[in-house]
Amino acid sequence: MSTHEETVVHHDIGESPEGENRPIARPAGANTSSGARRIIFLVLLAIALILPALLKNFVVFQLTQTMVYAIAILGLNLLTGFNGQFSLGHSAFYAVGAYTAAIMMEHMGVGYVWTLPVAGVICFILGFLFGLPALRLEGVYLALATFALAAATPQILKLSPLEHWTGGVQGIVITKPDAPFGLPLNQDQWLYYFTLIVGIILYICATNLVTSRTGRALMAIRDNPIAARSMGVNTSLYKASAFGLSALYTGIAGALGAIIVQFVAPDSFTLTLSIGFLVGLVVGGVGWLPGALFGGAFLLFVPNIAEGVSKGLSGAVYGLLLIAIIYVMPSGLAGFVQAIVNKVRGK
Amino acid sequence: MTKLLEVKGLTAGYGQVRVLHGLDFSLDEGGVTTLLGANGAGKTTTLRAICGMVKAGGEILFEGKNILGKSTEDVARLGVAHIPEGRGTFTRMTTEENLLLGAISRKDQKNVQKDIDKMYDHFPRLKQRRLQQAGTLSGGEQQMLAIARALMLRPRLMLLDEPSFGLAPLVVKEMFEILTALNKEENASMLIVEQNAALALGIADDAYLLETGSIVMSGPAKQIGADENVRRSYLGY
Amino acid sequence: MELLFQQILAGISTGAIYACMALAVVMIYQAIDHLNFAQGEMAMFSTFIAWQLIEKGVPYWLAFLITVVVSFIGGVAIERIVFKPIEHAPVLSHVVIFIALYSVINSMAGFIWDFTVKSFPSPFGSSPLFGSTLISSHQGGMVAVTLGLLLLLYLFFSYTSVGLAMRAAAANPASARLVGIRVSWMTALGWGMAAAIGSIAGMLIAPVVFLEPNMMISILLYGFAGAVLGGLTSPGGAVLGGFAVGVIENLAGTYIPVIGAELKLPIALVVIVVVLVFKPAGLFGRVVVSRV
Numbered sequence: 106m107s108t109h110e111e112t113v114v115h116h117d118i119g120e121s122p123e124g125e126n127r128p129i130a131r132p133a134g135a136n137t138s139s140g141a142r143r144i145i146f147l148v149l150l151a152i153a154l155i156l157p158a159l160l161k162n163f164v165v166f167q168l169t170q171t172m173v174y175a176i177a178i179l180g181l182n183l184l185t186g187f188n189g190q191f192s193l194g195h196s197a198f199y200a201v202g203a204y205t206a207a208i209m210m211e212h213m214g215v216g217y218v219w220t221l222p223v224a225g226v227i228c229f230i231l232g233f234l235f236g237l238p239a240l241r242l243e244g245v246y247l248a249l250a251t252f253a254l255a256a257a258t259p260q261i262l263k264l265s266p267l268e269h270w271t272g273g274v275q276g277i278v279i280t281k282p283d284a285p286f287g288l289p290l291n292q293d294q295w296l297y298y299f300t301l302i303v304g305i306i307l308y309i310c311a312t313n314l315v316t317s318r319t320g321r322a323l324m325a326i327r328d329n330p331i332a333a334r335s336m337g338v339n340t341s342l343y344k345a346s347a348f349g350l351s352a353l354y355t356g357i358a359g360a361l362g363a364i365i366v367q368f369v370a371p372d373s374f375t376l377t378l379s380i381g382f383l384v385g386l387v388v389g390g391v392g393w394l395p396g397a398l399f400g401g402a403f404l405l406f407v408p409n410i411a412e413g414v415s416k417g418l419s420g421a422v423y424g425l426l427l428i429a430i431i432y433v434m435p436s437g438l439a440g441f442v443q444a445i446v447n448k449v450r451g452k
Numbered sequence: 453m454t455k456l457l458e459v460k461g462l463t464a465g466y467g468q469v470r471v472l473h474g475l476d477f478s479l480d481e482g483g484v485t486t487l488l489g490a491n492g493a494g495k496t497t498t499l500r501a502i503c504g505m506v507k508a509g510g511e512i513l514f515e516g517k518n519i520l521g522k523s524t525e526d527v528a529r530l531g532v533a534h535i536p537e538g539r540g541t542f543t544r545m546t547t548e549e550n551l552l553l554g555a556i557s558r559k560d561q562k563n564v565q566k567d568i569d570k571m572y573d574h575f576p577r578l579k580q581r582r583l584q585q586a587g588t589l590s591g592g593e594q595q596m597l598a599i600a601r602a603l604m605l606r607p608r609l610m611l612l613d614e615p616s617f618g619l620a621p622l623v624v625k626e627m628f629e630i631l632t633a634l635n636k637e638e639n640a641s642m643l644i645v646e647q648n649a650a651l652a653l654g655i656a657d658d659a660y661l662l663e664t665g666s667i668v669m670s671g672p673a674k675q676i677g678a679d680e681n682v683r684r685s686y687l688g689y
Numbered sequence: 690m691e692l693l694f695q696q697i698l699a700g701i702s703t704g705a706i707y708a709c710m711a712l713a714v715v716m717i718y719q720a721i722d723h724l725n726f727a728q729g730e731m732a733m734f735s736t737f738i739a740w741q742l743i744e745k746g747v748p749y750w751l752a753f754l755i756t757v758v759v760s761f762i763g764g765v766a767i768e769r770i771v772f773k774p775i776e777h778a779p780v781l782s783h784v785v786i787f788i789a790l791y792s793v794i795n796s797m798a799g800f801i802w803d804f805t806v807k808s809f810p811s812p813f814g815s816s817p818l819f820g821s822t823l824i825s826s827h828q829g830g831m832v833a834v835t836l837g838l839l840l841l842l843y844l845f846f847s848y849t850s851v852g853l854a855m856r857a858a859a860a861n862p863a864s865a866r867l868v869g870i871r872v873s874w875m876t877a878l879g880w881g882m883a884a885a886i887g888s889i890a891g892m893l894i895a896p897v898v899f900l901e902p903n904m905m906i907s908i909l910l911y912g913f914a915g916a917v918l919g920g921l922t923s924p925g926g927a928v929l930g931g932f933a934v935g936v937i938e939n940l941a942g943t944y945i946p947v948i949g950a951e952l953k954l955p956i957a958l959v960v961i962v963v964v965l966v967f968k969p970a971g972l973f974g975r976v977v978v979s980r981v
């Protein structure tokens with residue numbers, strides 16, 4: 106706190122490149138030209154489309170899970186990377202999305218496709234409402250508040266008065282949907298394509314958002330809240346909306362996650378998941394949307410790799426891998442890609 | 453007189469952007485030199501370069517030794533007291549703690565209390581505010597405190613970044629009188645950066661005029677003050 | 690009324706644990722301006738070192754002393770080896786490193802000492818204190834040690850020049866460098882002190898909760914909560930905050946029907962968040978005024 110005050114009052118010294126006043130993350134944008142970006146996008150899309158035909162079902166499932174995590178991290182990125190708010194509570198929104206899908210499908214017989222928008226809307230409202238009091242909190246205080254949310258979620262899901270809906274500790278088992286229209290795809294392949302479509306739509310919405318007026322307002326709030334307010338930006342509304350929007354993404358990811366895993370239970374949605382999102386966000390690159398995919402892959406695969414290296418010391422291996430990644434790429438994959446792009450351009 | 457500070461071909465910048473394009477200037481032992489220039493000319497950056505706060509190139513000779521590339525702490529420990537833009541007050545601490553901090557890297561800790569008393573003689577108002585949080589002092593008092601804090605280092609050289617900034621004209625006048633006295637009585641060498649050219653030229657021996665990172669004019673302060681162009685652009689008469 | 694009083698007393702005695710941890714949290718916060726998620730694990734590891742020494746026949750207080758010193762060195766070493774090379778990386782990258790350290794230390798402790806619970810001796814014994822069954826002599830000792838540490842820290846920061854330099858380095862690093870303070874060593878020193886205080890907390894807590902690699906997880910959270918509640922800038926506030934968290938938690942568990950017992954932790958956190966909404970700098974923290 107104190108650094109904050111002193112450097113704000115005398116902001117000139119704080120701005121020395123020594124970087125006393127480090128931002129919570131260096132917003133990175135790998136600056137490729139839009140033409141090159143489009144080509145990369147199409148190539149990746151083509152690869153994504155043919156992959157399921159080449160891979161075993163289990164691997165297809167893992168890729169789907171990666172995309173699901175990536176969507177959740179995308180949501181966190183909108184909040185942290187573009188609005189400068191910090192959250193350890195996104196496992197809660199993921200859980201709400203997951204339970205929304207499970208309850209609608211299993212208790213109400215609603216088709217899985219329709220659970221996604223509902224999960225999104227519910228999470229938006231919850232996120233917005235949570236964002237309102239959280240407005241008064243910053244930094245570690247916000248971390249603690251969101252942390253409380255994450256800690257409470259599994260406990261609330263286990264509460265006996267809610268057991269009829271949530272299934273208590275047992276959770277809810279979900280039926281896996283088949284491919285529609287008689288498409289020649291098995292369930293895993295279909296859910297892969299379904300998640301891919303949802304993911305692309307959400308990704309495009311996110312990129313449009315951050316380049317829009319709204320996106321610029323969010324970033325202005327991140328960079329200098331007081332100046333933004335004096336320029337007439339309604340910071341409260343924007344910050345609460347950013348929270349809502351971020352929760353919406355994560356909630357949709359939760360719903361998708363529930364559908365592909367076919368199961369929800371309280372202990373899948375602990376603080377560990379929130380921390381996982383945060384780690385995924387940072388290794389992908391805070392403020393760089395494509396990084397979410399790398400973050401999602403990290404979240405899913407690296408613990409398995411660590412387990413493979415050493416069963417007894419898997420936690421240590423995981424931690425060392427994480428440290429190694431931050432050493433090599435202090436600003437995540439985003440900074441790394443940026444450096445490569447700069448080099449290629451001969452800067 | 454020997455040169456206390458001699459800067460040769462100094463370049464500096466932020467990230468990829470170069471801000472200083474090869475400055476040459478010097479300062480005599482016991483002398484006062486001023487760097488003048490408009491907002492954004494690179495005055496602050498020059499002082500930062502001397503103190504190792506920005507990446508710099510060229511040569512910075514302090515008492516004949518190159519200090520370029522030394523860390524800020526080490527430059528301070530050589531006896532360079534930098535009063536930064538914004539004064540660098542430790543706002544949460546008391547006035548007296550600020551003075552103690554000024555002397556914190558000195559070897560002769562037993563003389564520190566004596567020097568604090570001396571500062572209170574120079575600046576009686578600080579004595580009244582001894583145990584007050586420094587952030588609650590008025591702008592003028594904070595500038596006095598900053599000067600006193602710098603003196604607590606028993607500096608060989610003082611770097612002052614726009615000491616008049618944000619102060620009422622009367623306070624500014626008083627402060628420059630104090631600086632003049634310090635220079636005479638304590639033989640303190642000073643490099644003063646100012647936008648307020650009239651004041652700075654009044655106290656300085658030599659002056660340099662900085663424009664977008666290059667020195668465009670230099671000479672004895674009197675001569676610079678008499679120059680037609682300088683008068684029109686910087687002194688406003 | 691009797692019940693209320695008893696629950697408050699019980700709250701204070703668990704609160705002593707949190708207070709001790711909160712003190713370590715504030716210490717590191719002062720040094721690095723951030724919460725260290727690995728701090729509980731560092732304390733746990735230190736406690737295992739003490740346990741190992743005691744197992745090998747070293748007398749309690751000697752083991753205690755050695756542990757504190759080793760922890761101090763370990764804290765400094767972590768800062769120098771792990772954080773110094775990436776000191777300019779974004780803060781969130783540092784947070785991720787905390788998480789990594791957490792994982793490494795937890796896993797290593799489990800590997801070396803396995804996950805079975807071990808009992809840890811108390812130097813104060815466990816007889817009831819003042820004839821009350823709610824507070825034992827160990828808990829009384831813990832309160833005394835916490836308050837003693839607090840006093841020592843207060844003296845250190847107020848009256849020594851190293852303490853002054855550390856405060857200056859944390860509050861305004863740029864200015865601190867300009868007066869010749871080696872800011873990065875001050876940070877390392879802060880890590881060392883936080884690790885040392887954490888080790889004391891661990892050794893005092895272990896007799897109550899038993900020693901195992903996961904012993905500190907929830908305690909660190911309560912310690913964070915206490916520190917934040919008290920205001921992260923004030924060691925005294927943090928200690929009071931720690932006690933307050935203990936009391937709030939106990940009262941919530943006792944008086945809120947049905948969900949109280951199950952949601953002890955979340956309710957305590959919610960109370961704290963509500964307090965923070967009204968007093969954003971904590972109960973005893975100084976309000977930050979920012980100007981542009």
Ligand SMILES: Nc1ncnc2c1ncn2[C@@H]1O[C@H](COP(=O)(O)OP(=O)(O)O)[C@@H](O)[C@H]1O
Nearest residue numbers: 120121466471490491492493494495496497498
């Ligand atoms: N921290 C910084 N980062 C990037 N550019 C800077 C920074 N500080 C100053 N500059 C730029 O360097 C140039 C010189 O600035 P400065 O040395 O502060 O000028 P002066 O002190 O003469 O007003 C300006 O163009 C300014 O925008």
Ligand SMILES: [Mg+2]
Nearest residue numbers: 495496497537
């Ligand atoms: Mg300037």
